[in-house]
Amino acid sequence: MTVLLFAIGCFMVGCGIAYAWWIRIRVWLLRQDLFVIRDGLWYAMRDAGKLDHPAHRKARQNLNVMIRFAPRLSIRVINEFASWKIGDPVFDKCEDLPETAVAMRQANHRYARYILRETLSGFAWFVAGRAEGTNKPEQVDEVERRAAAAALSPQARFAYPRKRHGPMAMAH
Amino acid sequence: MAEESDTDNDLTIRIVTVSERHKTARTVAICLTIGFGIAVVCTTIVRLVDKPPWLELLLAIIGLAAAPSGVLALLIRAIRRYTKRTAPLLAEAQRRDDSARSSSNLRPDGTDKPIA
Numbered sequence: 001m002t003v004l005l006f007a008i009g010c011f012m013v014g015c016g017i018a019y020a021w022w023i024r025i026r027v028w029l030l031r032q033d034l035f036v037i038r039d040g041l042w043y044a045m046r047d048a049g050k051l052d053h054p055a056h057r058k059a060r061q062n063l064n065v066m067i068r069f070a071p072r073l074s075i076r077v078i079n080e081f082a083s084w085k086i087g088d089p090v091f092d093k094c095e096d097l098p099e100t101a102v103a104m105r106q107a108n109h110r111y112a113r114y115i116l117r118e119t120l121s122g123f124a125w126f127v128a129g130r131a132e133g134t135n136k137p138e139q140v141d142e143v144e145r146r147a148a149a150a151a152l153s154p155q156a157r158f159a160y161p162r163k164r165h166g167p168m169a170m171a172h
Numbered sequence: 173m174a175e176e177s178d179t180d181n182d183l184t185i186r187i188v189t190v191s192e193r194h195k196t197a198r199t200v201a202i203c204l205t206i207g208f209g210i211a212v213v214c215t216t217i218v219r220l221v222d223k224p225p226w227l228e229l230l231l232a233i234i235g236l237a238a239a240p241s242g243v244l245a246l247l248i249r250a251i252r253r254y255t256k257r258t259a260p261l262l263a264e265a266q267r268r269d270d271s272a273r274s275s276s277n278l279r280p281d282g283t284d285k286p287i288a
Contacts (some may be wrong), residue, residue: 042266
């Protein structure tokens, strides 16, 4: 019993320290993935001669906002945002080109993975949803939509330095 | 317009509050887990050994926390240095073809700028 307690204690210390580091490292990993998606899109647009296309500009702006907002995002934040019922931000422009649509889908999917698989709270929410019988693809789609909507909402502007954008500036 | 701005501000404050509350709860949970774990380890060692080797015990606990933390801190530092070296070059190369290129607004080493 004493040895078991010792093992449990060591396990708790190890888990606590590992998670404390993980919550920093996962932001780096997410940002690196979003940078890869953003730069891949830029090269594709350059090769196609469409760098100034509004769809590319909007998609890039959205990806930049998602990169910036990443440390603030959690399942509680997106659930809070979803409860406001103030509507989704406009994604239409991003869907005008197939490349931008694919890039935004990849980014949204990565965001959902960041929320649902890489945090304890998100994972617990996901498992609880599964236990309640919520369909998995629908649940992930819903989180993707909510996460992107929260990051791209005007209310997310606090994630930006005030000097650059002004206190009332829109995040996107 | 003023009402819309107030509403936006209220919602921004709410999202900041939720975000910060989540971070605080997470920090408290991590500290409690580590603290409780250390207490359990110390208690069991005291039970197992009549005269616990306190110096070794202390060094073991600090080592448990410090060794992986040191490795991970070095890893993050290496990533930051790599980003600081490569990101400006990439940005400069892209700016040659695309002067209107927008940025993620992070620091050159990939960390967040402070919010004024």
